[in-house]
Amino acid sequence: MAPNALLTPVQVGSIELKNRIGMSALTRNRAPETYPTDLIKEYYVQRASAGLIVSEGILITRQGTEWPYAPGIWDDKHVAGWKNITDAVHAAGGKMYAQLWHVGRVAHPDAPEQKLAGTPVYAPSAISARGGKFRHIPGTPGYVTPTAIDDPWKIIAQFKHAAINAKKAGFDGVELHGANGYLIAQFLDSTANKRTDEWGGSIENRSRFGLEVLKALKEVFGPDVAVKLSPAGGYNDVGMPLQETLDTFSYFITEADKLNLSYIVLVRYTAGFDIEIDGVHRSTKHDVLESYRHLIKNSKVFVNAEVTPELGEKLVSEGKVDGIFIGFNYITHPDLVERIAHGKPLDNIPDIKHLQTNKDSGDWATGFTDYPRAVY
Structure with missing residues (x-):
């Protein structure tokens, strides 16, 4: 195994990353009234040694998510706030993508x-996801039956507008959030999409929405467009039988790869996202990397979900992936790359209580920007 494979540069789209360790998108809900702040800037600058930072999910339009204080990118004040952050990350030597996010049916009409x-x-269809818990709404309600989108092109236009704003805000690229049961995944999944028009039914039709969004993003960012996919499903009540899953994602990934994306990140099966509803596990457990990696020929390949530095080193060294994304350990270790480079353990204890904020939170820096760096 080649030493320090994770620490070597890699070309992704039009930019060169200084290493192959990406910081995955992590919802931290600390954007009051959806606007990013100097505290959020401090958080990202602390982690600028990552090869690539992917922002927390950024809402392309107002939506009543389960996460209060999620940031947006639909107006000029958002652009200014994010520009403040990307400028600082660049000054610290980092690169940063915006993750563009529409939650679809897992919003709530009573959320602010x-x-x-x-x-x-x-x-896509008037089918409620099962489960959910909106802790910031009285009574902590679950999901509701949504309204079917009349014209998906209207939502595609919102994605493009968000990409235009991300470009103005100085992001190096955009990552489409196609994972975890949100809108792109809802169109792909036959249990959530029962449309009978050109946006539903066949695999090709269910894939159309996500592919058209990617094409719209490329009109803005050219080669610097990526997508995150979680074929094993589970989270937010999505998941299809194994053969349908393999057929659907094989088609979508093959077609997405033809667009010459900067990267495709594949989220592995994890037990934590294998939600059980009515006694049935919603995930479709299979080896995501083994099932789809061979289909990706024009885009870089990253892998995410419980990927340790040791596993990432092995996968990169063996040529199975071009890089890795790390999520939870990036919350607790702002100097994660330096720790890997110097053989230091990832031993900071997570402050679970302050992973996200809530209506009673006051000190948003706690559990956010106060994790210690190692001694080198």
Whole structure:
């Protein structure tokens, strides 16, 4: 095994990353009224040694998510706030993508942002996801039956507008959030998409929405567009039988790869996302990397979900992936790359209580920007 394979540069789209360790998108809900702040800037600058930072999910339009204080990117004030952050990350030697996010049917009409939007909860079909828990809404309600999107092109236009704003804000690229049961995954999944028009039914039709969004993003960012996919499903009540899963994602990944994306990140099966509903596990357990890696010929390949530095080193050294994304350990270790480079353990204890904020939170820096660096 080649030493320090994770620490070698790699070309991704139009930019060269200084290493192959990416910081995965991590929802931390610390954006009051959806606007990014100097505290969020401090958080990302602390982690600028990552080869690539992918922002927390950024809402392309107002939506009543389960996460209060999730940031947005639909107006000029958002652009200014994110520009403040990307400028600082670049000054610290980092690169940063915006993860563009639409939650679809897992929004709630009584959430503050959905009320401000003045629009229904939208999804491919009027089929409710099961489960959910909106802790910031009285009574902690679950998911509701959404309103079927009348014209998906309207949502595609919102994605493109968000990409235009991300470009203005100085992001190096955009990552489409196609994972974890959100809108792109809802269109792909036959249990959530029962449309009978050109956006539903066949695999090709269910794939159309995500592929058209990627094409729209490429009109703005050219080669610097990526997508995150979680074929094993489970989270937010998505998941198809194994053969349908393999057929659907094989088609989608093959077609997405033809667009020459900067990278495709494949989320592995993890027990934590294998939600059980009515006694049935919603995930479709299979080896995601083994099943789809061979289909990707024009885009770089990254892998995510419980990927340790040791596993990442092995996968990169063997040529199975071009890089890795690390999530949870990046919350607790701002100097994660330096720790890997110097053989230091990832031993900071996570402050679970302050992973996200809530209506009673006051000190948003705690559990956010106060994790110690190792001694070198």
